[in-house]
Amino acid sequence: MDIDKIDFNKGDGIVPAIIQDADTYQVLMLGYMNKPALKKTIEQRRVTFYSRSKERLWTKGETSENYLDLVEIQADCDNDTLLIFAHPQGPTCHTGNTSCFHEKEFRPKKERYAFLKELEDLIKDRKANLPEDSYTTYLFKKGIDKMAQKVGEEAVETVIEAKNDKKKKFVGEVADLVFHLMVLMVEKGISLKKVVKKLKKRHNKGNHKHLG
Structure with missing residues (x-):
């Protein structure tokens, strides 16, 4: 991942980051990253976001220990959105659900196995x-x-x-x-x-x- 290719300027210094389970492909959450957050994610191999409310970096799981271990990062065609594959170390949502998108039960194609x-x-x-x-x-x-x-x-x-x-x-x-x-x-x-x-x-x- 070439951090310098990511267009942070379009979003006033931040870009959306979609987190997806690397095994099941379930979408886990949506967060935002600035350049330091992306750099820390790559260096420490744990997903780190930029908190717009706290105005600081925060590593997912820093209090709950439900970390997101980095597997791979992809940028979209405009280099202004990130798709991040990770291995979740516990529920991703603060509600205790696997995903923040839990209105309907996720049924992966791999379910048969x-x-x-x-x-x-x-x-x-x-x-x-x-x-x-x-x-x-x-x-x-x-x-x-x-x-x-x-x-x-x-x-x-x-x-x-x-x-x-x-x-x-x-x-x-x-x-x-x-x-x-x-x-x-x-x-x-x-x-x-x-x-x-x-x-x-x-x-x-x-x-x-x-x-x-």
């Missing part, structure tokens, strides 16, 4: 409480050797079904593989978020051997 997070939370709960008559409880009680064995078995069965033409059975084997892999991940203390972060890091560096 959110079930994996629900499943991960359920598996964690099974590990913590070990309810009776639960297959997941059975796996946790058997230990990591059993979990690893099941992942291996399901991987082999997935490969076998991949060689056939019955997509429904293949989907079933993939589902079994993903489930048992998630159980193993929970046992090892590895979250889905951590795996996704690793994939994104490889992709952003352009050295992802599987996608290259």
Whole structure:
């Protein structure tokens, strides 16, 4: 980001800054920045605004600790409006809502994959409480050797079904593989978020051997 290219003069020294969640693309809030605020945001990697009422810089989260960790900044075609992608560390709105625009529930296109997070939370709960008559409880009680064995078995069965033409059975084997892999991940203390972060890091560096 070349700060000198931003046209602060058009808005009497400030420009609007739209904050968007870098993962869900939900619009979180609208703030304003002057040149020092933009510079501080870039240097400290946390979104900082210029408060028109207080007439000073303020870093979002400086009192609530609900910071906005900077990911990327884009300027519009006229260089007088900023679009900022960030990772929110808690609710962005002072009301406790995720976004300041909360009149209607936000439903990201990625929502269909959110079930994996629900499943991960359920598996964690099974590990913590070990309810009776639960297959997941059975796996946790058997230990990591059993979990690893099941992942291996399901991987082999997935490969076998991949060689056939019955997509429904293949989907079933993939589902079994993903489930048992998630159980193993929970046992090892590895979250889905951590795996996704690793994939994104490889992709952003352009050295992802599987996608290259």
